[in-house]
Amino acid sequence: MAAGLKLYNTLTREKVDFQPIDRENVRLYVCGPTVYDFAHIGNARPVIVFDVLFRLLRHLYGADHVTYARNITDVDDKINARALRDFPDLPLNDAIARVTKATADQFHKDVAALGTLEPTVEPRATDNIAQMIAIIGRLIERDHAYVAAGEVLFDTKSMADYGQLSKRPLDEQQAGARIAVDAHKKNPGDFVLWKLSSGNEPGWESPWGRGRPGWHIECSAMSERYLGHTFDIHGGGLDLIFPHHENEIAQSRCAHGTDVMANVWMHNGFVQVEGRKMSKSDGNFITIHDLLETETFGGRKWPGAVLRLAMLMTHYREPIDFSVKRLEEAERLLAKWPAGDAGDAAPDASVLEALGDDLNTVAAVHALHALATAANGDSDKLPAFLASAALLGLEPKKAEVADDLVSAIQVLIDMRLEMLKAKNFAEADKIRDDLAAKGIQLKDGKDKETGERVTTWEVKR
Numbered sequence: 001m002a003a004g005l006k007l008y009n010t011l012t013r014e015k016v017d018f019q020p021i022d023r024e025n026v027r028l029y030v031c032g033p034t035v036y037d038f039a040h041i042g043n044a045r046p047v048i049v050f051d052v053l054f055r056l057l058r059h060l061y062g063a064d065h066v067t068y069a070r071n072i073t074d075v076d077d078k079i080n081a082r083a084l085r086d087f088p089d090l091p092l093n094d095a096i097a098r099v100t101k102a103t104a105d106q107f108h109k110d111v112a113a114l115g116t117l118e119p120t121v122e123p124r125a126t127d128n129i130a131q132m133i134a135i136i137g138r139l140i141e142r143d144h145a146y147v148a149a150g151e152v153l154f155d156t157k158s159m160a161d162y163g164q165l166s167k168r169p170l171d172e173q174q175a176g177a178r179i180a181v182d183a184h185k186k187n188p189g190d191f192v193l194w195k196l197s198s199g200n201e202p203g204w205e206s207p208w209g210r211g212r213p214g215w216h217i218e219c220s221a222m223s224e225r226y227l228g229h230t231f232d233i234h235g236g237g238l239d240l241i242f243p244h245h246e247n248e249i250a251q252s253r254c255a256h257g258t259d260v261m262a263n264v265w266m267h268n269g270f271v272q273v274e275g276r277k278m279s280k281s282d283g284n285f286i287t288i289h290d291l292l293e294t295e296t297f298g299g300r301k302w303p304g305a306v307l308r309l310a311m312l313m314t315h316y317r318e319p320i321d322f323s324v325k326r327l328e329e330a331e332r333l334l335a336k337w338p339a340g341d342a343g344d345a346a347p348d349a350s351v352l353e354a355l356g357d358d359l360n361t362v363a364a365v366h367a368l369h370a371l372a373t374a375a376n377g378d379s380d381k382l383p384a385f386l387a388s389a390a391l392l393g394l395e396p397k398k399a400e401v402a403d404d405l406v407s408a409i410q411v412l413i414d415m416r417l418e419m420l421k422a423k424n425f426a427e428a429d430k431i432r433d434d435l436a437a438k439g440i441q442l443k444d445g446k447d448k449e450t451g452e453r454v455t456t457w458e459v460k461r
Contacts, residue, residue: 004356005060007233008317010241010265011165015358018264020232026057026066027231029223029262031240032122034073035103036082038287039110041307041322042237042271042278048308048393049268049316049359050235051116055391056355059347069226070119071219072107074100074126075202075212092200110288113304115393123222125213129204131221132213135255136193136206144254145193149184152194152208157187159250165265166242191247193217216247223261224252234262238269269319286322298324306331309394312361333365337372337389338382339396345383347391355391364392409440413455416442420453 005018020026030050033039039047050070057066079096087095136152139145144158156162192214197203203210213221223231229252236245245265252261270277273284291302309330314320348371354363371385389395412431419428432442435457443456 008358026061027227028068028233030070031236032070034076035100036079038289039107041286047111048311068119069121071222072124074124114308125218128221131225132217133206138255150196153190156189165246219248220251229256233264235266238267268316272321274323337396340382342383342386345387347388348384351388
């Protein structure tokens with residue numbers, strides 16, 4: 001039941017019973033990619049984590065009663081720099097369009113391979129500039145923002161309880177963030193809402209001149225447009241707590257006069273690769289595309305289901321060490337799970353109970369494996385296992401075999417049958433064992449009419 005869902009709220013630092021504002025429209029917002037480069041394995045974690053939450057909310061409240069917004073940031077100085085680097089002969093706006101389209105397309109392809117559902121809505125920053133300008137205007141009217149040196153800045157000292165999410169006093173936040181103190185800022189921690197654009201930079205007309213938005217205002221505008229002034233859950237990586245989410249809260253609350261922006265804030269832990277922080281300079285920067293399509297990690301390509309399960313084998317709030325060993329462990333586990341059709345079966349209570357406890361995917365995977373073991377011995381238990389696996393986005397599929405391989409297997413089966421007739425058991429067993437080593441399991445039986453031996457086969461997962 002929905003009442004059994006508990007979530008850890010970063011804002012209050014406690015696990016709370018989840019109570020939606022409106023059970024008819026449960027609203028979730030998650031910060032999506034900035035499309036200047038292929039998504040890396042660290043970006044994959046929130047995509048997978050909040051996909052599981054989306055699936056769980058849909059199960060609890062009904063698929064038509066959950067709105068999941070995950071944005072795309074397609075205006076950013078990093079995008080500008082990448083466009084200039086990759087397409088120096090094109091006008092900047094054309095180059096930016098090339099970069100953002102190619103990167104967004106690759107992101108969608110990558111996350112689909114990870115078994116994720118599409119969000120209900122996927123707003124782009126450039127389609128919400130008018131909403132950003134409107135929020136900035138309200139902040140200026142309410143004395144929470146000011147214009148200086150061609151920029152519009154948020155006045156952090158105008159908000160008495162600024163810093164609630166990160167739980168650090170403003171002075172500590174300024175020092176910890178290493179903010180460059182510009183002469184035109186009233187306070188070192190003040191951040192940009194709008195900045196002027198030069199003639200060759202992307203820009204939009206505004207009351208403060210032709211310019212472009214700061215990073216934080218984008219999510220405030222997109223979440224307000226699609227989810228309202230206050231919504232249920234805001235998610236993202238641990239690295240976004242400060243300054244991004246802290247500043248989102250400041251902008252949204254001060255613009256709308258609300259006590260909160262989102263009732264529950266959820267953050268997934270960091271991802272290391274083979275025990276080290278991921279870094280291009282260290283040579284362990286791994287993209288989702290690398291894992292799926294190249295042999296740069298562990299000398300092989302990895303199926304999306306393996307990557308997904310490897311992520312879910314660690315609780316979302318804990319740090320994860322992404323390693324070849326972890327992927328191999330996930331692959332071995334998946335190989336033991338049966339495939340089939342769940343039909344109208346419901347997920348098992350054991351999996352629902354685990355996910356209802358702050359999205360405890362570790363316990364859910366353990367429960368799922370127990371269901372798989374039971375289903376391997378009793379086909380009547382298969383639908384409940386498959387429905388439970390689907391809730392985690394792990395839907396075992398029957399392996400497909402190419403037509404030429406099917407023909408080759410049948411030739412070997414026919415040879416084995418001839419050898420059995422000739423009582424050449426050693427050679428017959430060798431064929432059986434060779435096929436088994438390749439994942440092909442033979443099953444002997446009798447023809448009901450003739451009584452003769454017949455052999456069928458299946459791919460052993």
